[in-house]
Amino acid sequence: QLVESGGGVVQPGGSLRLSCAASGFTFRNFWMSWVRQAPGKGLEWVANIKEDGSAKYYVDSVKGRFTLSRDNAKDSLSLQMNSLTVEDAGIYYCARARSGYYLDTWGQGTLVTVSS
Amino acid sequence: QTVVTQEPSFSVSPGGTVTLTCGLSSGAVSTSHYPSWYQQTPGQAPRTLIYRTDTRSSGVPDRFSGSILGNKAALTITGAQADDESDYYCILYMGSDIWVFGGGTKLTVL
Numbered sequence: 001q002l003v004e005s006g007g008g009v010v011q012p013g014g015s016l017r018l019s020c021a022a023s024g025f026t027f028r029n030f031w032m033s034w035v036r037q038a039p040g041k042g043l044e045w046v047a048n049i050k051e052d053g054s055a056k057y058y059v060d061s062v063k064g065r066f067t068l069s070r071d072n073a074k075d076s077l078s079l080q081m082n083s084l085t086v087e088d089a090g091i092y093y094c095a096r097a098r099s100g101y102y103l104d105t106w107g108q109g110t111l112v113t114v115s116s
Numbered sequence: 117q118t119v120v121t122q123e124p125s126f127s128v129s130p131g132g133t134v135t136l137t138c139g140l141s142s143g144a145v146s147t148s149h150y151p152s153w154y155q156q157t158p159g160q161a162p163r164t165l166i167y168r169t170d171t172r173s174s175g176v177p178d179r180f181s182g183s184i185l186g187n188k189a190a191l192t193i194t195g196a197q198a199d200d201e202s203d204y205y206c207i208l209y210m211g212s213d214i215w216v217f218g219g220g221t222k223l224t225v226l
Contacts, residue, residue: 033215035162035217042203042205042217042218042219042220043154043156043162043205043217043220044217045207045215045216045217048213048215055213057212057213057214059214093161093162098167100150100152100167100168101150101152101207101209101215102150102152102164102167102168102207103152103154103162103164103207104164104167104173105164106161106162106163106164107161108161109161
């Protein structure tokens with residue numbers, strides 16, 4: 001199970017930190033991902049992190065602004081989001097990534113609103 | 117920048133068969149893109165249907181199948197049911213640990 005938290009309302013240029021708590025599987029053995037969905041729009045892959053946190057990959061639009069991290073001791077995943085714009089608004093889903101480049105377990109999402 | 121393309125919308129009659137596709141703005145989709153498919157109903161998180169081109173995720177009915185058709189990945193629903201009415205998304209692996217979603221297909225069953 002994956003449970004996201006940390007969403008909320010933030011002004012443009014502001015920051016927000018999302019968290020994802022994992023349970024029911026051995027968290028440290030899996031790559032993890034964030035996927036987002038702008039209101040009324042499609043899904044967009046945001047970032048991936050390797051099992052041990054040693055490698056991280058981001059979509060170009062968030063590079064330099066978002067930082068993905070994980071704490072395997074606490075079975076948790078975090079996404080630090082800085083310099084937010086209205087284009088970053090939407091539901092952010094935490095997901096488990098599998099070898100073969102797919103996502104097999106999804107959280108219910110947390111809503112990020114960027115508005116002045 | 118390569119774009120992953122999907123039909124914006126599709127319609128199928130109950131009991132009918134429909135094939136949704138996932139292509140590239142430049143080039144052909146192959147198994148090396150590891151296409152996967154997801155179903156999303158309004159207000160819900162996505163559900164994984166197919167991965168590695170043609171492998172059904174646990175619990176997914178066998179009326180859902182994946183393949184490569186020509187130069188695109190394809191999701192075929194055989195014997196469509198009313199609760200198949202959803203948005204369907206594909207992901208393609210683009211190399212260098214970059215993943216790209218297609219824009220999604222809104223499937224209507226009527």
